[in-house]
Amino acid sequence: xxxxxxxxxxxxxxxxxxxxxxxxxxxxxxxxxxxxxxxxxxxxxxxxxxxxxxxxxxxxxxxxxxxxxxxxxxxxxxxxxxxxxxxxxxxxxxxxxxxxxxxxxxxxxxxxxxxxxxxxxxxxxxxxxxxxxxxxxxxxxxxxxxxxxxxxxxxxxxxxxxxxxxxxxxxxxxxxxxxxxxxxxxxxxxxxxxxxxxxxxxxxxxxxxxxxxxxxxxxxxxxxxxxxxxxxxxxxxxxxxxxxxxxxxxxxxxxxxxxxxxxxxxxxxxxxxxxxxxxxxxxx
Amino acid sequence: xxxxxxxxxxxxxxxxxxxxxxxxxxxxxxxxxxxxxxxxxxxxxxxxxxxxxxxxxxxxxxxxxxxxxxxxxxxxxxxxxxxxxxxxxxxxxxxxxxxxxxxxxxxxxxxxxxxxxxxxxxxxxxxxxxxxxxxxxxxxxxxxxxxxxxxxxxxxxxxx
Numbered sequence: 001x002x003x004x005x006x007x008x009x010x011x012x013x014x015x016x017x018x019x020x021x022x023x024x025x026x027x028x029x030x031x032x033x034x035x036x037x038x039x040x041x042x043x044x045x046x047x048x049x050x051x052x053x054x055x056x057x058x059x060x061x062x063x064x065x066x067x068x069x070x071x072x073x074x075x076x077x078x079x080x081x082x083x084x085x086x087x088x089x090x091x092x093x094x095x096x097x098x099x100x101x102x103x104x105x106x107x108x109x110x111x112x113x114x115x116x117x118x119x120x121x122x123x124x125x126x127x128x129x130x131x132x133x134x135x136x137x138x139x140x141x142x143x144x145x146x147x148x149x150x151x152x153x154x155x156x157x158x159x160x161x162x163x164x165x166x167x168x169x170x171x172x173x174x175x176x177x178x179x180x181x182x183x184x185x186x187x188x189x190x191x192x193x194x195x196x197x198x199x200x201x202x203x204x205x206x207x208x209x210x211x212x213x214x215x216x217x218x219x220x221x222x223x224x225x226x227x228x229x230x231x232x233x234x235x236x237x238x239x240x241x242x243x244x245x246x247x248x249x250x251x252x253x254x255x256x257x258x259x260x261x262x263x264x265x266x267x268x269x270x271x272x273x274x275x276x277x278x279x280x281x282x283x284x
Numbered sequence: 285x286x287x288x289x290x291x292x293x294x295x296x297x298x299x300x301x302x303x304x305x306x307x308x309x310x311x312x313x314x315x316x317x318x319x320x321x322x323x324x325x326x327x328x329x330x331x332x333x334x335x336x337x338x339x340x341x342x343x344x345x346x347x348x349x350x351x352x353x354x355x356x357x358x359x360x361x362x363x364x365x366x367x368x369x370x371x372x373x374x375x376x377x378x379x380x381x382x383x384x385x386x387x388x389x390x391x392x393x394x395x396x397x398x399x400x401x402x403x404x405x406x407x408x409x410x411x412x413x414x415x416x417x418x419x420x421x422x423x424x425x426x427x428x429x430x431x432x433x434x435x436x437x438x439x440x441x442x443x444x
Contacts, residue, residue, distance in 0.1 A: 099347075
């Protein structure tokens with residue numbers, strides 16, 4: 001195995017594209033090193049992205065652009081970003097322990113493509129896009145198009161995520177991420193729900209997007225038509241919960257049954273939407 | 285396979301080492317630099333016994349590659365006491381009997397130190413969440429949490 005730590009995105013992509021064997025970018029390493037140790041992967045080349053200055057920054061340019069090597073801890077230390085996207089920050093904070101959050105990144109969580117990834121539902125709800133840099137240049141892709149199966153992503157050889165963009169949205173907007181785990185901390189989501197809402201001047205839901213994790217091989221986007229134009233009254237929340245449960249396609253495993261996951265998806269959708277609504281209203 | 289030459293600082297002292305590209309920072313600390321205070325528990329970032337700081341940030345050394353340390357500042361348990369004088373957290377762990385076998389202790393101390401440097405007045409809940417990635421299989425957690433809370437209280441008094 002070779003280890004490289006280039007200082008530009010172009011150099012990193014050239015290294016990844018030029019490697020005849022298997023090559024991986026390294027940002028937080030909290031999945032990569034574990035998979036190397038278990039023997040699941042045996043890279044010929046690892047390219048550390050943390051010496052690339054543009055991949056370490058959080059910049060507001062008509063939306064928040066978060067470098068692919070920015071850790072969850074750094075996201076949570078960025079007060080303006082946390083104020084705009086509290087749900088994204090709480091999801092990033094739920095990824096592993098303090099030690100893991102000090103390294104783990106949004107881009108890594110996305111590309112690792114675990115069905116239970118905590119930050120993927122909230123990024124999908126946020127309509128976040130990933131800027132992918134490859135040998136032929138860059139493209140901006142909706143985050144939900146990156147994971148294509150359990151542990152599989154849609155990136156071509158030589159490509160890597162350079163940054164994640166959270167698009168600009170009106171002031172009366174907020175978000176929330178909730179997950180169910182069998183214990184208080186340090187576990188893998190049985191169900192995860194991310195929701196992003198924008199209210200109109202009268203406090204009615206003008207825009208809503210909700211995504212589920214851990215209930216299908218990849219993130220599931222839920223139809224939120226039922227809550228548009230409402231103030232999230234009980235009937236609207238019932239309809240949203242039913243839509244979330246209907247969208248589930250889960251498996252039975254040691255963490256939860258199909259029936260349990262389906263019901264919890266509805267319950268968490270209701271709660272997360274309510275929290276996001278209250279947060280958005282506070283900003284109004 | 286050619287070795288990688290790395291220059292870094294451990295506990296403020298400059299160090300140089302050669303390592304293989306596959307080696308973790310934990311391997312380097314223990315096997316190349318002889319700093320065996322940092323323990324290996326799980327090797328997969330679940331137990332926190334290899335907690336160190338990397339440029340001031342609390343991390344698991346088993347999830348950092350040795351070669352990544354180039355130019356970085358690393359803090360380990362060996363740098364915690366001042367000569368023969370224990371760090372207040374170390375003394376409180378003794379006072380509260382917050383250890384038995386001791387394998388998890390360096391990780392708990394490094395993690396707790398990182399917390400108190402960030403927040404000298406944490407709630408018990410904040411301490412428990414911060415230390416949730418440090419596992420102890422013998423003492424249990426109550427004595428550890430009490431030792432950290434007690435240290436924080438003393439620090440606040442001496443800073444007042």
